[in-house]
Amino acid sequence: MDQDASKGRPGRKRSEQSRAAVLQAALKLLREQGYAALSIEAIARDAGVGKQTIYRWWTSKASVVLEALVAQAPTPLAPPSHGSLGEVLEAFLASTFQALKTPRGTGDILRGLMAEAQLDAQFATEFRTGLIERRRELLRSVLAQAQARGELAADVDLFLLVDMAFGVMWYRLLVGHAPLDRALAHELASLLLRAGAPSAPRRPSRPTKA
Template identity: 55%
Template sequence: MDRPKVGRKRSEESKTAILEASLELLRERGYGKVTADAIAERAGVGKQTMYRWWPSKADVVLEALTETARTSILERDLGDLESDLRAFLTATFRALNGPRALGPVMRGLMAEAQLDAEFAVRFGEYIAWRRAVLSSLVQRAVERGEVAKGTSIETLVDMLFGAMWYRLLLDRPIGPKLAASLAKLATRAVR
């Protein structure tokens, strides 16, 4: 039998303040220099409030990243695979490398996932969600007849995200030109 949760209910205002504070601090200081204490102080909440809702700093950051992706990296149907890929990758790269760059944050979370097996599972769920969005975009192209029979959607998604992760991990530039190039190459490869 499930036990009822005790304690105060999670305040949406506090949640938003914590997530916004974490992103602000991450952009200012980088993942390694941000602490739970700093996030709590910036958000105007107690550190215990954060730990009541999230098991670690990495989990706070992951939720902030998830919310950002939900609102800024939308899956759009522009009618053809190359356009859909270019739009998705451009939005993804803008979030990672733009004026509010989250690329260094992703590198920090990837490093954290290598050190914390429990967090690695949650980070893997985030990655799987993003892969599913890209896979559905490619599946639409399959249904439109733009993709050759027998093409592995999973391998195509690996190639696209692989290029992104390679550049992120080596701190190489990603942006609209790379998005357009990857979209064109991927479309040619699957025809």
């Protein structure tokens, strides 16, 4: 995890054993109870450390959960490197959506973290730099490579395309009005391709006969 995203309060250097125990306890309790029911007290009890140990190294429950979530992410976290741009986008989006759907899984955690980020400016920065921007940069890099190959228009706003992709994901995740599934991944990938497609060369008009 990025160092800045895991900073807590200044103090003694963290014991790696205690850190690992806290993160493992957080993940275990998240699976058992969900984010809303999770507490620092429960994490400390399950990890076998004191609450003061957690508060010395993390600023909040949300900070502990964020670090635990990033630590368990697959490494390296990257889209597939083969196939057409449409296939790569669909696979990337489908795998992202799939990870959100497990009971008391990543989707539940992200909803809780997003809620915390609206109330805590310090955590909002941790959340953005520690997780959100990393995922955005992965997708932007895929689009940039496609743009360099001429598969996307040279003047298309890649950051806007990224907003379109993750904006749909977050809206459905938070509102829950429609599924995050493979069909959406396919439709959304197609939409991104159409939005960023190079303009077709204009055919010269035929001269009119006198």
